Amino acid sequence: MEKMAMEQNEGQNNEEQTKEEQTVEIASNSDNAIQEIIEKAITDNDFKESLLENPDEVLDQYDISEISRIMIKSLTREDYEKLTPENITEYFSADSAIYTPDFDESIAIDYAGEDDI
DSSP states (O other): OHHHHHHHHHHHHHHHHHHHHHHHHHHHHHHHHHHHHHHHHHHOHHHHHHHHHOHHHHHTTSOOOHHHHHHHHTOOHHHHHHOOTTTHHHHTSTTTTOOOOOOOTTSOOOOOOGGGO
């Protein structure tokens, strides 16, 4: 019995490791796809125009996360003008990739109270 329990635990640990490895691989593939998309956009004007005009249609061809889609779709023509193959890594480093939208003070904010929970 004890041996079966140990084998089950080993199987679960291997399964957990495999899931972690898959997650890392998916993230890595997504990062590679993002870099591929951006590099193509800054070197191929027709692709860039398609990406700006029909981003969903273009991005549907790639296996990227929803967050990556949002990040790519947020890029403007001016952003693409600033990008080069040499500065792409710096431009998309973790520090500069944090999205912080402007706050519109004219929008009313409803705060939840104790009774709202």
